Amino acid sequence: MRQGSNSVQISAVGGQLPADAQAAFSMRGSLLRKNLLTVLLLAPATLWLVVFLVLPFVAIVIFSVGERAPEGGYQAALTLAQYANLPARATAFWNTMVLAPVGALACLLVAYPVAYYLALRAPQRWRLILLALIVIPFWTSLLMRTYAWMYILGGRGVPALLAYVGIEDLRLINTPGAVLLGIVYGYLPLMILPIYVSLERLDRRLLEASADLGATPLSTFLGVTLRLSLPGVTTGFSLVMILLLGEYLIPTLLGGGKVFFIGNALVDLFLQSRNWPFGSAIAITLVLVSVVVLIVANRISTRLSGARRVDLI
Amino acid sequence: MSKSYRDGLPISPEKFVDQLMRLKRGSISRRDFLGLTGLGVATAVMARELGVMPTPAFAAETLGDRMSIATWPNYHDPQTFENFKAETGVAVEVNVFGSNEEMLAKLQAGGSGWSLFVPTNYTISTYKKLGIIEPLDMAKLGNFDGKSEDSRFTAEGTIDGTIYAVPKNWGTTGFAVNTKKLTKPMSSWQEFWDTAMAEGDGRTMVHDYQLTTIGNALKYYGYSFNSLKQDELAKAEELLLKVKPHLFAVSSDYQPSMRSGDAWMTMCWTNDGAQLHRDIAEIAYVLGKEGGEIWTDFYAIPKDAPNKPAGYALLNYLMNPKVAVKEHLANGAPCTDARVNALLPKEVLDNPILYPAADLLKPLEFGAAATLTDPGRAELMARFKAA
16 A cells, blocks of 8 residues: 555656556556556557557668569668668758758747737736637648648739739749748647747746846846746747658648658658658658757757756647 | 427437437337437438448449549549439549559558549559559440440550450640740740740749659650650759759649649640630640650559449449540540540530640650659659759
C-alpha cells in the first residue's frame, strides 16, 4: 500500500506518461491487480503507436536501405546508396530550411499581437467567442481553404479589384509572397493558441511591479511579458516549423508548383518516379532534422525562460 | 396529424424507446412504428441506395452497393454514374488523378480499392508485367465490339493476344493559347518555348508530368518525344531550366488559370482544349508541327479490385454506344468506336481540335512504356521542378 501511494506521488510530480509507466513497473510483484489495470489502460495507446507509428517507421527504415525496382517501387537490398544520393535533393532541402523558419517567424509576428490582445486586452465575455472564431476555420479542410486563396489571389480576385483603383497587371498568385500568405493563414491558430495560453497565465501583478519600479512599457514588455510567454512562443514556433518542414500543399497550389520543397520531393518520389527507397531515405532524414529542431528549440526555450523545463507539444 | 414544430425533426431517444416498447406490447402496428420513428423511410432509402433490391437486369450477379473508379479530371459526364446507380444500385466513387505514374504508384502499393481505372496506352504493358491488371473476361463485356474499334488506337490494350484493356477515347497533347493576349500565330513547339520566354513571360504553364513536359522540350530540337538518350535529354534539360524562371506554373490543372486569364498559354490535352475553346472562343488549341504526343486512354480492371462484378458491370455499361456518346459530348475527347462516332453530331466530328488534319497527326508519337519507369527522366523532372 505504501508503495502504491508512493507511485501515485511520483506520477503526480512527474505529470508525464513515462512517469506513469515507470510507476507501473515499480509496482511489479505487489499489487498485481493495479498493475494489470495500468497495463490495460496503456494498452490502446501503446498498440496504436506501435501499429501506426513504430511499424511504419521500421518499414521506412528498411525501404531506405533498399533499391528501386526496375519498374519502380522497392526491391530488397542492403545499401547506403540512397543516403549517398541525398545531395540530389539539396535544393529542396535548402528551400525547406529557408521556408520553415521564415514561415514560422511570419506566423509568429502576426500571431503574437492577436494572442496578446486575446489574453490581456479583450473583454472577458468576448474572449471565448474570439477564440472560437480563430479555431472555427480549422474545421474546414486545409485543401479547401487553400483553394479559396487560389481564387482570391487569382486574376479575377484581388488583382481585379485593384485594377479598379488603377493598380493594373499585378500578379499575386504563384509568387513566393502568396506561399508565405498561405502559410501564415493556414498555421496561424497553431501559433496563437500556445502563446495565448502562456500569456493568459501571466501574473498581472508582475506588470504592475515592473511599472512601479520605473520600467518603461517597452522594457516591461520585453523583460516580463515576452519573457514569460516564451514557452508558448517556442511551442508555437516549433509546432509550425515542424509542420512546415513537411509542407507541400501550399507551395504546390499557391506557388504554382514552381518552388520545390522537401515535401514536394517526397510526394514526387513516391507518386511520380516511384523511387520508394530514395523517398524513404529523405523521409528518415527529415525526421532526424525535425528531432534536431525540437531539441534545439527546447534548449533555447529552457535557457531563455530560466531553468524551467518546457514541454513543446 | 398535428402540425407541431417537432414534425420532421428526428425522433428523440426517449420517444424512440417509448414507441419501441409500445410495439413490443402490441399496442402499435409495425407499419406505424416504422413510420413514427422514421425507420421506414430509412430502410426504403437504404434498400435503394445500397442496392439491397437491384433492378432485375442486374439481379443475376451480386454487384454490391458501391465501387470506386480512378480516372482523370473533367473526364466523365457525372450523369453517367448517376444513371448507372439508378439502374444497378451501385454507387460509384470517383477518384481523380494527375498522372499515370501516380495511378501506378497507388496500385503498386496495393489496396487502392478501385474496381475500374483509366490508364493511358503506354502504361498497360508495365501493369501487365507487374501482374496488377486482370485479363478481361470478354464474356462479361457484351457491349464491346472489337470490330468497330479503330485499331490504330486499340493495339496497346492487347498483349500476346489477350485483351487487358479496352479503349475509352484518344487524343493529342498540344498547347492552348489565349489569342487575344498572344496575337502572333503559332504552330510549333519551338514557338511555344520561345514565346514562353518572351511575350508569354510569367503567363505560361507546363504540365507537372515528365512525359509531356520533357517530351515537348525534346521536340524543340526535333528529337523523339520518347527519347531516353543522354545527350538529347541533356539538351531538353538545358531548355527547361532556361524557361523555368519565366513560367507561370508547373501544373496539370491548367483550366482554372486559363479561364481566369492569369495564364495565357499552356500545354494542353485535346479534351481540355475543346472545353476551353467551347467556353472561351479566343482560346485556341495548337498542335506542334514537329510532332508530340498522341494517346489513347483505356479502361482496365485491377487484379485486387474489391468489387469486380461491379467493375465489369460499369465497364460494360460505358461500352454501350448510347452511354459512351454522352461521355464524349461531356469530356470532348475523340472516340475510338465507330458506333459512337455514328451517333455524334456533325459539328463534333468536324471540330479540328478533336479530329486534326492528317498531316498534323502524322508526326505524333504514342508515349513509350520505357519513359514511365525510366529513372533518368524522373530525375530530370525533379531537377527542373527544384530549379
